[in-house]
Amino acid sequence: MSSPQATPLKEQTRYMVPALEKGLNMLQLFGQNGELSFTQVCQRTGLPKASVYRTVQTLEQMRFLTRNSISGSYSLGISVLRLGFDYLSSMDIVQIGRPVIQRLRDTTSYSAQLCVLDGREIVYVARASAVGEAAAAVGVGTRLPAHCTAIGRVLLMTLPQQDLSLLFPEPSFSFTTEQGPKTPQELIELLGSDYQRGHAISESFYQPGVSAVAYPLRDRDGNVVASISVMVPRSVLPADLKTSLSTQVQKAAREIEKFLHIT
Structure with missing residues (x-):
């Protein structure tokens, strides 16, 4: 032969x-x-x-x-970004980020997760559930509206207004939450505050009784390619806990970014 x-x-x-x-x-x-x-x-x-x-x-x-x-x-256009996000979600981000969010979960005792943006939605690509947590409402592959979630807002906050207008062309959102933005203009104002802060915090923003602290993940060119967060089963975060979680989530984000910057 x-x-x-x-x-x-x-x-x-x-x-x-x-x-x-x-x-x-x-x-x-x-x-x-x-x-x-x-x-x-x-x-x-x-x-x-x-x-x-x-x-x-x-x-x-x-x-x-x-x-x-x-x-x-x-x-x-935005579909090129979606291809990039899909690639990252199936490759480097998950492989690099999974052990980091597991350590973040262990350190904080709260569930930690990684998300990417797909159009108007976030997609959970990795998650580390808190020890003793009941059946999670979200898991890998879960999609949620980006405009109503802290982990989605940090994915949106650096997009040019032109891209945001393409994503949200309607005058008002057909779906929102009690504390969530009611119009794209309200979302833009909220994203401006998140951008200035460098991260997003929500307290019963998407789901009553659940708060979150989220940070963006940037590649070596400074582009936001994913986001990391912890979810806390509390309606309001005390100031000291808010500060502590912000520090720890930021530290985890920087750890992942070090690997992204050399890939």
Whole structure:
């Protein structure tokens, strides 16, 4: 029996999908250049205008590209971020973060978790339940509205207002909580406060009788890629506990970030 040989390049390329290749090459072009006008895309790809138009329109409809309403230029959209978050949630973040949140759980005696952003929702990608905790209402894979949760707010707080407007185009939220923001504008104001503080704290904000302290996780370029938090079964956090938990969650966040900065 002859040993298997590498598939010749010609054999490999015959199975490539030209339209898909064109779209992916265009995304790489935007990744390298940032914002580009339609004319610039045509010039840099060398493709016919009709072909570029169809590709750009498809990518915009799927939110891989977003159009600047003032300049008319295009840039990478929120769906590109979602792909990145999905990759991180299945790879580095979970692998690096799981032992850290377990230690955070052991240190604080409260449940700790890691989340990533997927559109308007947060997704729990790792969780360490507190010892003796009853059946958890949330687990890995659970989705919650980002605008109503502290761990979601730290994922939203660094997004440009243009991206927030794309995520929350409605004049008011159809779902909120008693203490949660009622409109996107209220959310933006709340995110401004979170940004200034550098983290988010909620007391019975999403679920009555449950408080949370959350910090963002940043990659080496300073982009927020995930968030970490502890959940406390108390309606209100005493000042000393609030300070203590903030310090410990921040320490855990910095520990994870050290690994992210070298990957």
